[in-house]
Amino acid sequence: MVAPERVNDTEQTLAWSRELVDPALRSAVDTLPASMRRIAGYHLGWWDQHGGRTSASSGKAVRPTLTLLCAALVGGSPKEAVPAGVAVELVHNFSLLHDDVMDGDLTRRHRPTAWSLFGIGAAILAGDALLTLALDALAASAHPAAGPGMRMLSAAVQELVDGQCADMEFEQRSAVDLAECQHMAQGKTAALMGAACALGATFGGGSQEQVGRLRTFGEHVGLAFQHVDDLLGIWGDERTTGKPVYSDLRNRKKSLPVVYALTSGTPEARELAAMYAGGEPPTDEELRTAANLVDRAGGRAWSQEQADDLMARALAHLAHLPPTPSATELTDLAHHLTHRTH
Structure with a gap:
């Protein structure tokens, strides 16, 4: 676990990025x-929905923080990387708006989702x-890295869309292989985090090797983050996640710990599949039973072990x-993302 003082440092880093x-x-x-x-x-x-000022959560802005820190790590200016940080945050929120529609989620950040208030079509268009x-934010920056950055971000979006498509397809299939589930998570979550780091390094003037290492660092952290997010999707506290407990099981999502459990060949796997x-x-009561089956089949422990291993591999690149100091802040942020309470 991250020491309390390091968590406080991470919160300060996130606040610096948001500022x-x-x-x-x-x-x-x-x-x-x-x-x-x-x-x-x-x-x-x-x-609020009527346009009045509110103090609701805007999210932690993790991805732009990765962008700014990576720019600083390679010797660049975080301020010059702000357009890249804005771009990755916009892409992230594009994906959340669409995810909430596709998953039918009614809450996001502890309040009603956009589609539930404004309608499905309006939320998709937003x-x-x-x-x-x-993409406009990158183009308007006039930064020398804007062109390569747009292609970098576009490629990440294609991976993200492919991963989300696979995630939806899995809900309609009775059987999903563990390897293809990991590939789905790589596209759905890890690709954008990797791009956030690579964009920062590119805008910071980093070498090809530095950009590559930071991309891989971000991808490993992103996949570890998805493992932890999937654990929270089953066992997370609603006060922490902003979503109802067992939300992924309620939607019968084939998340990483669930697919591990379903493919474990155990009696619990057969009961869970039924x-x-x-x-x-x-x-x-069935949701509580399903969560217990995933746990007993080893899905909970496996996902946590995978998150820990991915973190170790990410830090090896770093x-x-x-x-x-930026490397230390990246390390702390990565630990913070993968050691959330569940």
Whole structure:
């Protein structure tokens, strides 16, 4: 676990990043048509559904923080990397708006999801608007790395979309292989975190080797993050996650610990498969039973072990880069992301 004082340092780092990125992010969103600006601002926690100011959560801004820290690590200026940080945050929120629609989630960051208030079509269009705005943020920066950065981010979005498509397809299939589930998570989550790090290093003037190592660092941290997120999707406290307990099991999502359990060849795997094949919405008692089956089949322990191993591999890449304060902050942030309470 991360020591309390290091957690406090990480919170300060995240606050530093938000202070740099938020003004540019707000300026970018202000350029959207009024219809899209209203939904985006609500989703980002800036105002309520009627446009009134509010103090709702905007998220931790993890991905832009990775971008700014990676720019600093290779000797660049975090301020010059702000457009890249804005772009990755916009892409992340594009994906959240669409995810909430596809998963039918009613809460995000402890309040109603955008689609549940504004409608499915409007939320999808708002996500599309944020994706377009992300590329515009890079193009408008006039930074020498803007062109390569746009291609880098576009490639990550393609991986993200492919991963999300696979995630949805898995819900319709009775059997999913563990390797293809890991590949899905690599695209859905790890690709954008890797791109966030690579973009920062590129905007910071890093070498090809530095960009490559930081991309891999981000991808490993991203996949570890997904393992932990999947654990929270089953056993997470609603006060921490902002989503109902057992939300992934309620939606019969074939997340990483669930697929491990389903492919474990244990009696628990067969019982869990039968529950997942049911046509009726699961009761609270059935959800508790399903969570216990995943645990007893080894899914919970396996996902935590995978997260720990991925973290070790991520830090091995970071060890090849200069031991600067930014490297320490990246290390602390990675630990913070993969040691959340569940």
